[in-house]
Amino acid sequence: MAQQRRVQLSTQRPCxxxxxxxxxxxLDVCGSAPPGAxxxxxxxxxxxxxxxxxxxxSVKLPSSVSRWPxxxxxxxLLAMDHPSKDVGDEKVRISYFREAGGVPVGRAVLYLTCVEVSLDADVTRSGAVSRTLLDKASWTWGPEGxxxxxxxxxxxxxxxxxxxxNEDSAVRSYNDLQDMAQLLLRTRGPRATFAGHRLLLHLDFGDADKIRVFYGGNGAELEMFKPVLGGSKLAYTVRPSRHHHDSVFYVEGLAFPDVAFSGLVSLHVTLLESPxxxxxxxxxxxxxxxxxxAPWIMTPNxxxxxxxxxxxxxxxxxxxxAVGALAxxxxxxxxxCPAPQNRQDRWIQDEVEFGYIQAPQKTIPVVFDSPRDRGLKDFPVRSILGPDFGYVARQAPEGASSLDSFGNLEVxxxxxxxxxxxxxxxxxxxxxFPRVGGRRMAKAVRDFLVAQKVQAPVELFSDWLSVxxxxxxxxxxxxxxRKGFRLLLASPSACYQLLKEKQEEGFGxxxxxxxxxxVPKPTINEILANEELRKFNDYAQSCISWNRDILKRSLGLAEPDILDIPQLFQSNSTSEAEAFFPDMVNMLVLGRHLGIPKPxxxxxxxxxxxxxxVRELLEPLGLSCTFIDDxxxxxxLLGExxxxxNVRRKPFAFKWWHVVP
Known part of the structure; x- marks a missing residue:
């Protein structure tokens, strides 16, 4: 439905x-009617x-009815199809009549000037700004969105x-502009009309800390681009040029979707008149x-x-x-990452998670920095952040736990x-599980992940593990x-079954x-005879089985989609689980090439x-197993x-805006 405005008329003077x-x-034809009309x-x-x-x-005029009661x-109602060439070059005349009179008892004349004012962006998600009949003031998900x-x-x-x-208010390079979305303000019509009215570009108060808008006038020089909206600047008066009908603004995002920010922001242009x-x-x-x-998106193995x-x-x-040879x-x-940069912190998986952000015109990788902040804490900013490589972080004001490291974040x-x-x-x-002393990922990190919407998180039970x-x-x-992948789960049961087979074959x-x-060298017979170890692995298996059921429900998996990788765990002094031998599911996946901890x-x-x-389980899938001594x-040191x-991976071919959350 077209935007509609009510206009008063007068029989005393032209309007x-x-x-x-x-x-x-x-047109308010009744409000301006003279007495007796x-x-x-x-x-x-x-x-x-x-x-x-x-x-x-609804009757289009002129019609067979000449007078209307x-x-x-x-x-x-009236509308116009083309911008005017001159001020007041079109008009409407309303004549009023008495019940049976043939002579008008009054006339109202309205002079009209048609102008074009249109605010456009890449609403069709084609990679370019274009005119559209779609509702620009709404945002919808899905392939038809x-x-x-x-x-x-x-x-x-x-x-x-x-x-x-986005931490400064300057445009430092043309590459910087390419990271921004274009906003096109089109104006057509008599220059005198725009001189007598004010054209205001503005944003909502609640969005002022979420976006910044730059404008360079009609020039292309970098120094001409100034911030006109964002922060304390809520409105900007646009003055259409005599020779340029289109004004191009550049919009940058300042904040990712989060618990108090849906990710939606609005920009408006308003035409104002002052009688x-x-x-x-x-x-x-x-x-x-x-x-x-755009949300931050993770990539899977x-x-x-x-x-x-x-x-x-x-x-x-x-x-x-060994990792280099596999790569x-x-x-x-x-x-x-050399020692001076990592300061003897080897756990690069725990420090960062690589993902990306995407718009129709551009995709850039973005590293998510965890709150753990140990020896590698400066590495993401100093060595990864750069041209077309973004950075985002969340802190844990309540204090970071081991569960805030990103070995605890997968997709x-x-x-x-x-x-x-x-x-x-x-x-x-x-x-x-809810319990006194139980560890959870920091609220700020969990809230951030949920707010991205496109990869709905699933919480698993991992607090039974020491790390x-x-x-x-x-x-x-x-x-x-099948689904194009297999889920590998560590399995004490599969390990005991394998060891029992070998014992029965005479290799006890x-x-x-x-x-x-x-390093102590227990035999198969000694492992199978260790009742304390057996009981602890029964407990570990029950924890993994609980997660297995969650994963089957949450990922829509069936048993043939899951492979059980033999693994044993042992208890530490606080009854938390640690790997008894190198944990083989904690592997590096590079396409069909797997770097697996040597057990x-x-x-x-x-x-x-x-x-x-493990070879018997994985090689039939076309995978190549390389066992790495770690x-x-x-x-x-409780890792593998x-x-x-860590791995930066190719973004999905699927466009996130086609998701239906």
Whole structure:
């Protein structure tokens, strides 16, 4: 429905007003009727379309009815199709008549000037601003949805800048402008009309800290671009140029969706008129555009790897070399964070999570910095943040726990659950059952993840583990069939079953940890006879089984979608679980190439029986298993290969705005 404005008429003197292209004017024919008038006749110049609403009927004028009764209150509407060339170059004349009179008892004349005022953005999500009949003031999800998208300008295009691009109010490069969404204000019509009215670009008070708008006038020089909206600036007066009918503004996002911010922001342009200099201006037209700030999106293990990260610390040279060799086989670049930057903090998986943000015209990777803030705390800002590589962080004012490290933050591949699609997968985080002293991920981090909307988080039970991360008991690997992946779960039951098989085959004296110095070497017989270890692993299995059921329900999985990876756990002094041998699900996934912690299991027939079982499970899926020795460099420090590496991956081909949350 077109925007409509009511206009008063007068039989005492001619009136004039502005009609904005695409809107309707409702003329108050009854309010201006002289005493005794019973009907009216309306006539207009060719550039004006007239119609009467009478007794629920809409009649276009001129019609077979020449006069219309003033009772019971008809409406006279008009619209114009083209901007005027001159002020008042079109008009409407209303003639009033008595009940049976042939001579008008009064006339009202309204001079009209048509102007075009339109605020446009990439509402169709095509990558370019275009005119559209879609409702610009609404935003809808799904393949048939519409609405403009805005990126948080969280990269740093100028290497000499101190912080993120959106932390200052300057445009430092043309690359900076390309990270922003264009907002196009179109104006057409007589220049004198705009000189006599005011055109105001404005935003809602609640959005002032969420976006910033830059304008460079008609010039293209960087120094011409100034912030005109955002912060304390809620409105900006636009003065259309004599020679330029389009004004291009650039909009940057300042904040991601979060617990108190839906991600929706609105910008408006309003045409104001002031009848007298001493009177306040009044609005006669408003056009609005709604943007949604693009969410931060995680990528799953099954996405193609683009870059592998690992830290160089004391005595992990062989581990770094092994990861490098795996990355080379996967044809994936390797970035080594040197010791001066990591300050002997090897747990790069825990420090950051790589994701991305996307608009129709641009996609940029964004690193999410965890609240753990140990030796690697400066690495994301100093070494990752840069041109077209963004940064976001959340703090834990209540104090960070181990569950705030991002080994406790994973995402599934795309799934469908009872008919509902999650085309970008679902985020998985570890938590605890409600209990005194139970650990949970920081509220600020959880709220942020939920607010992104497109990867609805699932909470799992991980507080039974000493470190408490979901990557200690689950992983995903690509597969050529079924859903395109398998969920791998650590399984004490599968491990005991395997060891029992080997015992029955006569290999009960085969020992663990062969070739490792100063490490006890229990045999299969000793492990199976250890009742305390058995009871603790029954407990560990019950915790994993609980998570298995949650994952099946939340990800729509069936048993054939899950593979049980043999694993044992042992209790620490506070009855929390730690891996008894290197935790094989805590693996590095680079396409079909897997870097798996070497378990140092019992050697049977010249082969580690644990490695052999994992190969039997994974190689039929077309996966290549490489077992990496991380025993002294990571395992004894309560982490494994996945904990000590990180991967930036290819964004989804699926566009997030096609999701239906």
């Amino acid at each position: 004039s007003t502005v009609c904005v292209l695409g809107t309707e004017l409702a 019973a009907s009216f006749q309306a006539q207009a110049t060719p550039g004006v379309k007239l119609w009467v609403l009478h007794e629920a009927q 003033l009772a019971p209150g008809p409406e006279l 519409h609405g403009a998208v805005l990126l948080v300008n969280c990269d740093r295009d100028d290497p000499d800048a101190e912080g993120l691009d 007298e200099k001493s009177l306040l201006e009044s609005p006669i037209f408003t056009d609005s555009v709604v943007f949604r700030v 099954t996405a193609a790897p683009l870059e592998v990260f690992v830290c160089s610390v004391d005595n992990n040279e062989e581990f770094v070399a 080379e086989r996967a044809q994936c670049p390797l970035t080594v 599934s591949p795309p799934v469908t659950v009872r008919g509902k699609e999650y085309p970008l997968g679902r985020i998985l985080i570890g938590s605890s 408490g991360h979901v990557d200690e008991f689950l992983s995903f690997v690509p597969a050529p069939d 004296e085969a020992a663990m940890f062969q070739g490792l110095d100063r 140092f299991g019992p050697v049977v027939g010249g082969r580690c029986c644990l490695e052999q079982r 025993f002294f460099s990571y395992h004894v 290969v996945h904990c000590g590496t």
